[in-house]
Amino acid sequence: MDFIKKDREFDLIGLGEVMLRLSPQSKEKISQSEIFEKNAGGSELNVVSGAAMLGIRSAIITKLPKNKIGHFIRNKIRYGNVSDDYIIYDDSPKKRLGIYYYESGAYPRKSSVIYDRAGSSMCSLRLHEIDENIYKQTKIFHISSISLAIDEGLRDTAIEMIKRFKKENVAISFDVNYRAALWSEEEAKRVVESVLPYVDLLFVSEETSRRMLGRVGTLEEIMKGYSDTYGCKMVATTRREAISPTRHNFNSKIYYDGKFYEEAPYKDIEVIDRIGSGDAYLAGVLFGIIKFGSIERALEIGNALSAVKNTIVGDMSASSIDEIEEVIASHKATGVQDEMIR
Numbered sequence: 001m002d003f004i005k006k007d008r009e010f011d012l013i014g015l016g017e018v019m020l021r022l023s024p025q026s027k028e029k030i031s032q033s034e035i036f037e038k039n040a041g042g043s044e045l046n047v048v049s050g051a052a053m054l055g056i057r058s059a060i061i062t063k064l065p066k067n068k069i070g071h072f073i074r075n076k077i078r079y080g081n082v083s084d085d086y087i088i089y090d091d092s093p094k095k096r097l098g099i100y101y102y103e104s105g106a107y108p109r110k111s112s113v114i115y116d117r118a119g120s121s122m123c124s125l126r127l128h129e130i131d132e133n134i135y136k137q138t139k140i141f142h143i144s145s146i147s148l149a150i151d152e153g154l155r156d157t158a159i160e161m162i163k164r165f166k167k168e169n170v171a172i173s174f175d176v177n178y179r180a181a182l183w184s185e186e187e188a189k190r191v192v193e194s195v196l197p198y199v200d201l202l203f204v205s206e207e208t209s210r211r212m213l214g215r216v217g218t219l220e221e222i223m224k225g226y227s228d229t230y231g232c233k234m235v236a237t238t239r240r241e242a243i244s245p246t247r248h249n250f251n252s253k254i255y256y257d258g259k260f261y262e263e264a265p266y267k268d269i270e271v272i273d274r275i276g277s278g279d280a281y282l283a284g285v286l287f288g289i290i291k292f293g294s295i296e297r298a299l300e301i302g303n304a305l306s307a308v309k310n311t312i313v314g315d316m317s318a319s320s321i322d323e324i325e326e327v328i329a330s331h332k333a334t335g336v337q338d339e340m341i342r
Contacts, residue, residue: 001293003200003233004171010138011056011290013086015158016044016147017122018062018073019098021315030103030114040076041100041315043144043177046276049080050283050305050317054324056290059083061134063125065095073097080316088129090121098122102275105245111274115181123151127160140201140286141165144175148191149182159195166198173201175282178208185212196230201289203236203282223255234295238281238306246271250307252281256295263300266307266331273313280309280317284324304328
């Protein structure tokens with residue numbers, strides 16, 4: 001993978017909003033709960049934190065209100081082993097942190113999310129606030145379409161940053177991560193397709209490819225099509241089967257250098273908290289690419305980290321590489337296995 005540079009201060013830098021997550025305890029409904037557990041959440045933070053916990057150096061570019069709740073988020077970023085060198089603080093009268101409420105479901109009641117993020121401090125981030133030296137500081141720059149959807153001014157900032165990182169030979173990682181609550185399929189398709197020619201490492205679900213992006217053919221033809229049309233060097237697609245809110249199967253497929261990579265799925269995952277499990281997959285894949293330069297290793301680490309994240313409360317995966325290696329070994333093993341590690 002010679003397109004991944006080796007002489008940079010950071011392995012991975014992400015751009016994205018970090019929100020306050022409020023969740024009822026246990027399986028309570030939002031409408032009945034009087035107590036909410038507070039945490040930090042955000043797609044790009046989940047990715048850079050998950051990869052950092054595995055053992056690489058990462059940072060997040062984000063904008064937080066300069067107040068106690070902003071400091072809480074900063075501390076959570078640090079807890080995730082992520083550098084806060086590029087956090088920008090908002091001291092304006094309109095400063096605020098975006099919030100989302102997460103209600104965990106139990107069959108037949110589905111899990112649900114309510115957003116309260118309009119006009120957050122992150123939406124006001126502009127290019128002049130960002131250190132101009134950052135574009136030479138990382139091997140991979142990661143962003144999702146969420147940062148392109150929440151504010152048009154932020155979208156302009158993000159797209160210009162993608163171009164500047166690309167100019168400095170930084171590999172661009174992009175998660176399409178379409179959210180219907182944020183923008184229409186038509187607008188998303190137009191913006192995402194304008195970004196794809198800059199993307200080296202593309203993460204997109206089969207559903208998003210077919211519905212929002214209008215791609216047709218077999219999954220393999222769709223994945224190869226991104227490479228042929230836009231020049232994406234790697235295309236990864238996750239495949240989740242939700243048997244119930246608390247029981248999932250998970251697998252993925254990666255296309256790289258003319259070949260497809262896949263392994264046996266993780267079956268009957270006991271889901272405690274599925275938020276961030278897709279981000280954990282990205283974190284594992286990016287870690288595998290950076291650390292080992294191997295698609296096979298990237299695939300198995302991504303699958304394992306995603307599977308384990310489903311069992312962890314909160315948005316961030318918080319798993320070490322040693323834990324994930326044990327999960328991978330168990331996944332590949334046959335016959336009777338120990339019930340407990342001790």
